[in-house]
Amino acid sequence: MKTPKELKVTPIRNGTVIDHITANKALHVLKILNLPSQDTSVTIGMNVKSTQMGAKDLVKIEGRELRSGEVDKIALIAPHATINIIRDYEIVTKGKVNLLEKISGIINCGNPNCITNTGEPVDSLFYVTSQEPLVVRCYYCERAMDQSEIEEQFGPL
Amino acid sequence: MVFSQGDIISIRDFSKDDIKYILRTAEKMEPIARSLEKSDILYGKLLGMLFYEPSTRTRLSFEAAMKRLGGCTIGFSEARTSSATKGEKLSDTVRTVGEYTDALVLRHNMEGTARLAADIVDVPVINAGDGAGQHPTQTLLDLYTMKRLLGKIRNLHVALVGDLKYGRTVHSLAYALAMFGTRMSFVSPPELKMPREIMEDLNGAGVSVHETSAIRDVLPYVDVLYVTRIQKERFPDPQEYLKIKGAYTIDKDLLKNSETIVMHPLPRLDEIATDVDSTPYGKYFQQAFYGVPVRMALLKSLIK
Ligand SMILES: Nc1ncnc2c1ncn2[C@@H]1O[C@H](COP(=O)(O)OP(=O)(O)OP(=O)(O)O)[C@@H](O)[C@H]1O
Ligand SMILES: [Mg+2]
Ligand SMILES: [Zn+2]
Numbered sequence: 001m002k003t004p005k006e007l008k009v010t011p012i013r014n015g016t017v018i019d020h021i022t023a024n025k026a027l028h029v030l031k032i033l034n035l036p037s038q039d040t041s042v043t044i045g046m047n048v049k050s051t052q053m054g055a056k057d058l059v060k061i062e063g064r065e066l067r068s069g070e071v072d073k074i075a076l077i078a079p080h081a082t083i084n085i086i087r088d089y090e091i092v093t094k095g096k097v098n099l100l101e102k103i104s105g106i107i108n109c110g111n112p113n114c115i116t117n118t119g120e121p122v123d124s125l126f127y128v129t130s131q132e133p134l135v136v137r138c139y140y141c142e143r144a145m146d147q148s149e150i151e152e153q154f155g156p157l
Numbered sequence: 158m159v160f161s162q163g164d165i166i167s168i169r170d171f172s173k174d175d176i177k178y179i180l181r182t183a184e185k186m187e188p189i190a191r192s193l194e195k196s197d198i199l200y201g202k203l204l205g206m207l208f209y210e211p212s213t214r215t216r217l218s219f220e221a222a223m224k225r226l227g228g229c230t231i232g233f234s235e236a237r238t239s240s241a242t243k244g245e246k247l248s249d250t251v252r253t254v255g256e257y258t259d260a261l262v263l264r265h266n267m268e269g270t271a272r273l274a275a276d277i278v279d280v281p282v283i284n285a286g287d288g289a290g291q292h293p294t295q296t297l298l299d300l301y302t303m304k305r306l307l308g309k310i311r312n313l314h315v316a317l318v319g320d321l322k323y324g325r326t327v328h329s330l331a332y333a334l335a336m337f338g339t340r341m342s343f344v345s346p347p348e349l350k351m352p353r354e355i356m357e358d359l360n361g362a363g364v365s366v367h368e369t370s371a372i373r374d375v376l377p378y379v380d381v382l383y384v385t386r387i388q389k390e391r392f393p394d395p396q397e398y399l400k401i402k403g404a405y406t407i408d409k410d411l412l413k414n415s416e417t418i419v420m421h422p423l424p425r426l427d428e429i430a431t432d433v434d435s436t437p438y439g440k441y442f443q444q445a446f447y448g449v450p451v452r453m454a455l456l457k458s459l460i461k
Contacts, residue, residue: 113267119246120248121246
């Protein structure tokens with residue numbers, strides 16, 4: 001009988017581990033982070049067993065720490081994600097993403113006839129009306145957007 | 158009783174008490190609207206009317222309302238005569254006219270414009286229709302018409318008829334009636350049913366609604382038939398359109414022996430036959446008049 005050889009994944013020296021991503025959403029998360037790119041090494045785990053969530057995805061990115069706008073976008077796709085910042089192989093900070101009640105500027109209204117899509121000097125603004133499944137409502141035109149419409153905004157996979 | 162709104166943007170912002178306050182005030186305004194009494198409570202006040210899209214009733218009834226209360230109006234009635242043609246941003250125009258006036262009335266073809274304007278200017282902003290979005294003063298005058306003609310709103314049975322999918326007035330009206338716990342029936346071709354999102358809102362408010370595609374189903378028991386136009390553009394097949402249109406046309410014969418009133422936000426094309434106009438059923442012109450006292454009530458409550 002064969003025994004499985006241990007799979008070696010190179011640890012990150014400096015970078016970010018995004019853990020507890022909703023299963024099968026890792027590619028969306030990469031999209032938000034404009035990855036893959038030439039000079040960044042990324043390890044992806046999809047649909048792996050998790051004691052907390054049953055199944056989860058995770059993404060490990062070498063040499064990059066996330067900006068807060070990026071973290072807010074990830075919250076829309078993966079509301080339970082954990083962001084671990086790694087420095088010199090050690091986790092130096094660990095934080096949960098936070099789905100805010102109000103979402104400003106990071107996504108556009110899906111209504112082409114909304115005043116926020118016309119070049120007026122105003123940021124988009126949405127209220128979260130349901131967390132799971134995610135539904136947001138535009139403060140201006142009052143139109144609702146659901147998870148799939150929001151995901152489309154980050155571009156095709 | 159107090160009125161808690163500083164702007165009139167969406168009926169969603171209103172509490173039931175706000176609505177009742179406006180309906181009560183409108184009733185006091187009626188003799189002035191009919192020129193039986195005079196008023197100068199808004200003497201020296203100026204209302205800015207920014208109509209980027211044409212309108213007859215809404216614009217003229219606001220003007221009538223302001224002038225009946227002793228105030229004046231300035232503004233434009235189509236985008237062509239504004240600096241929007243030179244590419245000026247809406248927010249700049251609104252900010253400027255907001256400085257000239259004591260309140261603004263805004264109609265625009267894009268959704269969300271009134272909300273944007275209200276956040277920019279210090280004076281009260283009234284949404285007179287933003288694209289396919291909200292038209293709250295229409296909803297208030299619809300409610301006033303029911304209250305005025307039938308004496309109540311809560312214990313009525315109201316049928317919304319026609320294009321329930323795209324019609325903005327029926328969306329706001331359904332939302333407002335739900336606040337009062339009014340029984341509703343939705344009568345539309347299957348293609349133009351009330352959107353799921355609004356049905357969910359109504360269910361959330363604990364209102365159960367009866368949906369059907371036949372007017373005859375509801376005629377025996379409704380108090381109000383609220384009729385809206387079915388637009389040709391919604392149907393790719395012209396034959397299909399003609400068939401549907403025929404099934405949703407209201408005439409005197411259809412109404413015989415019923416006890417309903419017929420309302421319509423106007424303009425009407427042929428969804429209500431002219432033979433209904435002079436019957437006791439047809440109340441849409443009266444409804445249009447009620448736009449004046451309701452808008453007077455709003456102006457009086459907003460302009461300080
Ligand atoms: N230097 C590193 N390189 C690559 N991955 C790392 C590194 N350090 C930690 N990780 C990964 O980061 C994740 C979080 O690590 P941690 O040790 O905090 O696990 P945990 O106790 O299960 O955390 P949590 O309570 O968030 O589930 C794990 O998936 C771990 O494999
Ligand atoms: Mg863990
Ligand atoms: Zn919008």
